[in-house]
Amino acid sequence: MREQSYKRLNNSQPNRIRGGETKVMRKLLNAFLVFALVLTMVTPAFAASTTEDLGDYAYAVNRLSALKVLTGNGDGTFKVDSTITRAEFAAMAVRLLGLEAVAKASAGATPFKDGVADWASGYVNVAVQQGIVTGYADGRFGEKDPVTQAQALAMLVRALGYDPAVAKEGWPTNYIVKAIELGLTDGVDNVSAYAPAKRGDVFKFADNALFVDKYVQTGTFNGQPTYAVAVGKTLLTDNLKVAKKTGIVVGSKAVNFSDKELLDGQVAIDVLKADGTVDSTVVFNANDTDAATLLGHKVSFFANDDDLVIVEDGSNTVVTVPASDIDTVNTTTYAFKYDLDGIAKTLDITGAELVFNGQKDTLNSVSKVEPDSGNVVLVDNDADKVYDFVFTTDYDTFLVQKVWVEDKQIDTTSGTSLDLSDENYTVVIKKDGKEIGLSDLNKYDVIEVQVGADATNTLYTINVLDSTVDGKIEEVVTSSKVVIGGTTYSVAADETTGLTFDNSVLGKEGTFYLDNDGKIFEFVAKAVENNADNYAYVKDTKDTSDTFAGTKGLQYKLWLTDGTTKVFDVASKVVYTDSVTTATYTLKDDFVVLNSVKDKMVKYELNAEGQVDSLEVLNPDAAATALIYDKDASKLGGYVVNSNTVVYFYDNDAVDPYTGDTGVFTGADLKDAESYTTVAYGVSSTKYAEVVFISDASFATPSSDAQLIVVDKVTSVLNADGDTVNKVYGFVDGKAVTVLAENGVVVSAARGDVIEVTYNSKGEIDSVPVVNYDASAKTGTKVDAKSDTTIVVGGFAYNLADTVYVYNYNTTDDVVTATTYASIKSEEQTLTNYSKVYVHTNTKGLVDLIVIDNE
Template identity: 30%
Template sequence: MKKVLSLVLVIAMVLSSMSFAFAGTFEDIADTDYAKAIEALSALGVVSGYEDGTYRPEKTVTRAEMAKLLVEILGYGDLVSGSKSNFTDTQGHWADSWIALAAGKGIVIGTGDGKFTPDRTVSYDEAITMVVRALGYTDASNEIKNMTWPTNFKVKAAELGLTKDVSLSASGADRGGVAQLLYNALTAVLVTVNSDGDVVKSDDELISRIAERDDDYTVTADKVDVHNKNFAGELVDLAPYMFQNLKVYLNDDDQVVFVKDTNSLVIEGTIDEVDDLTVAVETATGTIKKVTFADYDVDAEDVFENGSVKESDIVLADLEDTETIKIVATDGLGTNKEDGKIQAGEVVGFVTTIQTEAIRLEQTYVAGKTKLDGLTLPEYEDKVDTANIKVTGDVDSLEDIEEDDIVVEFLSEDETVTTLVVTRNVVEGKVTRIDGSKYYISGTAYDLSDLSIVASFDLGDEGVFFLDHNDEIVDYDGSSVGPTNYAVVIGFEPGTITEKFNSTSIDDYPQIKLATQDDETVVFDVYVKLNSSGDVTGSAKLDGANMFSGTDLDDTDTLDAAIDQYSLIKYRLNADGKVNKIEVVNNSITYTNIDLDKTSNKLASDVVVFDATDNDYDVVDASALPTEFSAYAVRNTSGEIIVLVVEADELDSAAEVSYAYITKVNQSFNGSDEEIQTIVIYTDGAKKTVYTTEDDTVANGTKKVYGVKYDGEDIDEATAVPFASAVTASAMNARGAMVKVGANWYAMSEHATVIGVDMSDNTVNDLRDLYDIKAGVTLFQYYLNSDQEIDLIIIQE
């Protein structure tokens, strides 16, 4: 499947010719034109930022600062100690030693009258002249002396490419522009000028003065692994260069500080097509490049995916699912060696990125947790491995990701490295056209992300559409004309037709009986339209196809629907209140065990729970669920459970009774003018006023412990139980919601409540928590439900 080139190529493998240093060293350069230059010079130790983490690229540079930068980039920084200049206005100045050395090397000169004016802003003419001199050119060189200053030095700088991408300002040289100037000079060749004024070029580049060159440097997995002793990518992100043989510069610690060039053949871009043994890649310029392979199989060790070597082998066709790809090859095999083309057998590896998950964030990051709203965060030595988590896009840290952000995950197969691309791009409007897989919203075409939380859209759907970094739709808030409501099919009745005066009409519409997510049992007509001959000319859609069909209908014919009883569906009504669209979620529900203690069984905040008991499929509150039960679950793409159909009798048989403390009972009428009771109860960690279902549900007085059947709204049964014997805890884990009594540890249940009670009259003083219990000292009573979890603790006060 063809992928559209990403507008944000800042994922783990940035599709650019070279990458020099990790982005994000300085918080104020990300959106500037000089970011790459500043990062490279920072890695080389030439420039530095301020204590507040900024670089301030717009701040102008003084003549003294410029002199120091040139001394540092020439590798003379360790030689300045003790140096003193002859300028009258630099004595005692912080930069005097650097100015003295720079002047001694002929890089800088004074401003007249024996002065240097160190704190004056350096002009671009001066800065350019200083850089050209640092490369070895002098006023006496034949290439410079025949023109007047500053034209002579500016012309030479342009010839050397030093001023490329530098915005020359008449108001003075700023820190960003100077960084670009110095960056451009790094690969310029150092020269000397002989007595005849001729320029003699050396074999060394300027960068060789501060780093050691290695023209045969191969990037392997250990060199990109931050936890490996051979890790060499602290200053330059080497992950995009995996498998490549490079020309690099190293510091004294053998860390790569600068990537000059690659010796490998590299094709990079996005997959256009995989056809048999040929892989076609679309490059950033739109060119299609093809590579033909000898076989379909690709070894795991030859694929560096999402920042780590894969664990399982793949086939060529699997590459179609990647977002970005680099095919890395040598140019030294076969009869066509060193021809600049990738031949069969020359490929040494693939560097790929692939989306593994996309979510719309509901729960923000909590420090130390190994999950971000269900997304896996790499761990190292039982802690979150921040070194292997890259956050990019609209934010650059986990802490800055906010609710409703779209987060696309690129997680390595071994879960040791992840990149999270965060987007805050939304489009508001209506789906005005559908063309294949493209949805037109307010006139602009958008694709649906492969990992979209939304399955599809219907014409007329209107609202806010949440986009990822590829401008593809991931989620949606709004008014949908498609099926949105969940229901269980209770029954179905066919329709009938009547033929009168040689014309056929609908006598009774077919009907469907549904147990809806609003906890109502409703019978709806199903839309169908006949012509005068009895032919179906329109009907409700079932999974996108016409629900009914038939010709020459007469009064004995019926209209049938292919929906099984007790299937789970989503439905939509038309303006007349008839069902006109149905999507079958599951036509034959099968139940599996659900354990809510497992993180994989996270319930969405608006989960719908159908109870299959007696086949009436009542909707119950999620608080009525036991810890373990048998159910059918529907999940969103974040893995959260959004619908549960709980097997019959599961809610009644498991942990149906929880323990609570009742303090007040009043007789009342409900909305149906039925006599009931209003009670004050301590449960679910709170003091609540709720209703009973009968007028005598609570019959044994107040200020007592009751075993209750409670669905989060009403009390169905309440049985008073004796006060338990008082104990003390042998150990506590308040943070983990665990209490140890004797030799047994007990977890707090979902209804767990801790209260302090005055034992003289059983009056509740207030709500408490486990931090109020001191092991071995505090007396309390506790009550276990059938899952052996604590529902209620009464601290004696």
């Protein structure tokens, strides 16, 4: 049974799945509160395929590339700051004339005595035939010579037919004057006749030439040809057969507001007359342009018949309003009110077309333009201050719990299930801008879900976010702000963490998941992360079903690898694996199987609620066998067993083998040459055992040698079992250390005290510390530390060990620091008066530790 299925459709309008009337204060565009901009001939909706920073040359490069006048270098760059050769420019000029095919057919010998490379010969021959290039006076072409600005402008003037209108004398000024007159140098600073031209500047010259009316022969007079400017006849329209028009994009296959039927890759454009009225609606092939992304925008476009070549965003007023800034929307008066930095604004959306979450919709409900999250983008494409298109983005953020690929379902940590199985659903999942499949989603992925619907289809757009913070809550600023890792984070209004953000969350550690606004919306505690390779022994199971309610429930009592025993609820769906099969079982249908794992060694996983949602029942490598432990070889019989191996010890003689003399240890605790009755699990091909069960055991006794700690402070923390224990900060052997006390062991010590402790096998203080030195007791003490081998304290002489650790407790500053014996020996006074001095002697009677209580 799928619970809380994600159905947000009601008369084609997504419903809210969150309770209450509180709006979610999220902003899809984090950098802006409101973005309002009049766009006039902005970046074209096409781009050359390059990773190069084109700077001011981007516009020219993009347009010339779309027209296939530029092909770029083989490495994907255009090298706009480099020079361009005469051969390269001749090729570009020939392409501007639309004579690429002729050039390919004209490859071969050229009229120049220095020869031309094979790839360039056809272009040069056509350029000569068209009167674009003439070569040098000495008969050379100079294919590799860099083109000067004067040469490039001269070739373009000739390509446009203006050579007859150029003064016959005064090279190169005559051509530069004509080029400036025609506007070829617009956008290029510092035109220089003889300097090698930068490629980027040449590209701008050529881009300007596209729109210049050509100079053509109209007849003859007195035997001489006559010429005139052919208005409207340009390289773009006449040679490249591309018409420039203005229109409004009104449809694509995904969202279509036209009456035209559109296929994939097609767009519908309302072509405008000069007076701004619609002439006709035309279907175009979008090709490599981004025309479909400019739905509702006025555009300038260049088309070859029904093929779009270039699409440029025109004069549109575009206002983007985050959901949190929307005040009210009246769908009767069509007044859209929002807040801009505390100033109320109202926009008119009368007659506007609506796109809701990527689908064509109808502006008949306030909720469609008052999203709980995301934003609303409004477009005025005719400058009449009435907004013609409204685009609403409304999303919900979830944390993936489980993906059921065959069922086409996503379970989330909030308990919501996204059922994507309907054949009328279109599902688009994207990560890092690339489309992925349902099987590519992983547990604990953050997903942002948008749902839109038209009359026939529901569109699910799912974006995978990379928004997590690992750490612990260090400070609670307010009920909606906390500090993690030194950074302050806000808590989302619709968070599903299950936490109450007051002082009770201090110290909560794990992964905090952020929504698109960088706010905390979900949390997975570190304690929920799986235990030491997820191994556990199932000590018992318990049926917790509610017969009256008709629900199934199950609990596992697990003996964990840290030695503790904990009870976990079993999730409603469990990925179950044994030696025969791997399957997804449910409590409802497979209760008997899931309840049959008592006394089994398993590997398990927990979901965000701490429920077992994955269980692998392990088979022993072999039957229980008596094996001898070889400590030097770290081998128990034929198994490799070392400090990384988890060792479960159970007492066969105990009435309850799991409450008697039992425990969880590591391979390092086994005694050399001892015999153990052993069952091994998780055995690798090299015979390394991850877990062993043993009985009749003897263990190496952990070292009980006392250790001295010079105390800095003692605090209280939660240990791995959730018990409140003391944590000691201090110094051992000159180094700062921290150590936990065993549950129930109280460390009563203050800064500057010296305590003597012992440890259990986990490295925890297991005995009430003996205070060897109480820093609060003050007595005057004289110290003579002049000798390298002897120190005199209070009139008593002590011999020094080879290594002496010295600590200074400054009661004025209330700080303990590690120092050196040399630092006190270097004092000029033979006798120095301290508040108190503590010396510790080792088993040989030599001083190895000194604490100086110094005010």
